[in-house]
Amino acid sequence: MIRLLHVAHHEYLLHVRRRGFLLATLGLPLLVLVGMALIVIVNLVRPETAIGYVDQSGLFSGAALTAPSDNDEQAIQLVRFADHEAANTALATGAIDSYVVIADDYAATGALVLYGAERLSPPGQRRLQVALNQGLLARADLAADVAMVALDPLAHLESRHVDGTPLDPSALGQRIIVAILGSLLFMVTIFSSASYLLQALVEEKENRTIEIITTSISPGQLIGGKVLGLGLLGLTIALVWLSGVALAWGIGAVFVDPLREVRLSLGGFVPILLFLIPGYLLFAGLMVAISAIVPTAQEAQQFAGLTTVVAILPLMLSVIFFTNPDGLIAVTLSLFPLSAPIGMLLRLVLGNVPGWQIGLSFSLLVVSAWLAVWMATRIFRVGMLRYGQRLRVREIVRAVRIG
Amino acid sequence: MDPLVIDKIAKSFATQVAVREVSFRVGPGEIFALLGPNGAGKTTTIRMALDIFKPDRGTIALFGQAPGLDALDRIGYLPEERGLYRNLNLLDCLIYLAGLKGVRTSEARRRLTLWLERFDLATHTQKKINDLSRGMQQKAQFIAALIHEPDLLIVDEPFAALDPVNTRLIKEVLREFAAQGRTVIMSTHQMHLVEELAERMVMINRGEVVLYGTVDEVRRQFAANAVLLDGHGPLAALPGVLSVEPLGDTGTLLLHLDETTAPREIFQALAAQPAYTVDRFAVALPSLDEIFVRVVEGTHLAEEVMA
Secondary structure, eight states, X not given: OHHHHHHHHHHHHHHHXXXXXXXXXXXXXXXXXXXXXXXHHHHTSOOOSEEEEEESSOTTTTOXXXXXXXXXXXXXXXXXXXXXXHHHHHHHHTSOSEEEEEOTTHHHHOOEEEESSSSOOHHHHHHHHHHHHHHHHHHTTOOHHHHHHHHSTTTTOOEEOTTSOEEOHHHHHHHHHHHHHXXXXXXXXXXXXXXXXXXXXXXXXXXXXXXXXXXXXXXXXXXXXXXXXXXXXXXXXXXXXXXXXXXXXXXXXXXXXXXXXXXXXXXXXXXXXXHHHHHHHHHHHHHHHHHHHXXXXXXXXXXXXXXXXXXXXXXXXXXXXXXXXXXXXXXXXXXXTTTHHHHXXXXXXXXOOOHHHHHHHHHHHHHHHHHHXXXXXHHHHHHTTOXXXXXXXXXXXXXXXXX | OOSEEEEEEEEEXXXXXXXXXXXXXEOTTOEEEEEOOTTSSHHHHHHHHTTSXXXXXXXXXXXXXXXXXXXXXXXXXXOSSOOOOTTSBHHHHHHHHHHXXXXXXXXXXXHHHHHHHXXXXXXXXXXXXXXXXXHHHHXXXXXXXXXXXXXXXXXXXXXXXXXXXXXXXXXXXXXXXXXXXXXXXXXXXXXXHHHHHOSEEEEEETXXXXXXXXXXXXXXXXXXXXXXXXXXXXXXXXXXXXXXXXXXXXXXXXXXXXXXXXXXHHHHHHHTOTTSEEEEEXXXXXXXXXXXXXXXXXXXXXXXXXX
């Protein structure tokens, strides 16, 4: 056990100290933070306190302008001016931030001109838009309640399941965010660890250290140590990324309302942990076997790429999972061991999966992972010293059968 | 207890027979040579002894037990295919390899200080393995093989890539090692070093043992009936000597004897010649190099005749 930990410690430190690892691990969170900073800066542009208007069309004369519901829009006053000169004077004294002239043929042409600013802030623009809508609707001489509905026809849209029970559309959006984030984290943890494992074993085969190592420790200790060390490495990457995203989200939520309104359920991440260990062991076993079978890193990467494609198939077909999480394709992919980790994760987050399917998927994954590691250890014993030669199918079968 | 006993082992890879039937024993405290031409099955035999490969038939005993991790901890190995972590610095690489043999980091550092100094590598500890010369890498690999103070050291071509100074250093270490009661198995093609260092040897050819015994026994086995003579004064005719051949201009004479005459009788006859003073008298033994060529070529010749 001490030597297994020695290998794990060595592998972890060896990779963590590499410049490439630091760049890859810290690069994404930094990018997210920079992106979030840009969003915050854009949103920090102060909306107007007062916008003036010169109504040459008489659009607002018969309209009762109600206050908008949005806080930011509410804070913006609309100030009427009789003519350009009065508006200009107010603009010069700072009483208003800008003003618009609504042309006399506005109702027919939509012509209006903004003075004093290049453009309005988003709340200012919405504030003016609501006022213009109200003015136009007032001309149609509609009943007040009809006019209110016409202003925002989807204000009271309700979503329901086909059985009539209420459905929260924002919750579905949030679940999709959780599903995608969870899948990405899962991919990062498993595939980066498995890829480092493959790289480490092929490197040892290529630089001939494997002969020294296998006369010092058992293949089980070697593979176990590497799987543990590099698994922790994957978790480190996932934690750094998760922390980076959480930090960026936290900062963004302080300044950006839409982010504040999204409530991510951490419970959605629990299934990731359930499938994480057997999922990683399955891919680790496959990578060990590949490293023993093929002679070069290039060939190993090609084989590893094939397994990765199958594993991320659920993400590639995510639309099917979002629209029909209980359909044949989604169910099949969530049961098949290679695609199960991400497939089942998507289904668990998006809908209600029957217990027997979760149990079956998990059991198949555990059995496959155990088989993969067991076979990989046997193949590794035979293939590790085959420098420059690929193992033949007959040899692989013999290795698995006899050891 | 014998560090290594190999009994009738055989190993094939697919259709190729690597080792047919090999048996030999290596005793404690000896330097034992494992010889044979390229592709003879030496490395496969070593790998089976080290439990890297399982033999198809036969048995192997390391320190009286079947090969396993306990026994392997008592073995140091310098493989023919040298391998170190090229991107690690020398010190980290050796500490890691020592750790795999169960040596704690602090103890490994202490031992490495001495070995690196002795092997003139102390100033290169922070260099990457890739930046070391081939000879330096070889010495580093040698240190990795003995850092855990093994009871049995198996070295495959230990003198390859070394200059005469470093060759002398490795010879010195191997002799010290054996003097401490530890065992060395050495596989090499440098026969003069085998003659110099090894007490016993086995030669494998085409996966089979063709010579086995002490180095002296083997050389005697191949000796023609001849003696080497150095001396001065007039040399009278000696009974049983067929011809006298001067060896270059060294002054040494090679005396070819007839089949019925033993070297001892020639020595007695020389002693009876007061006019001739004997400086050196030795049975003329072939070098291991000659024996190696004769055995390997003899095998080829026999196969050609059979064909």
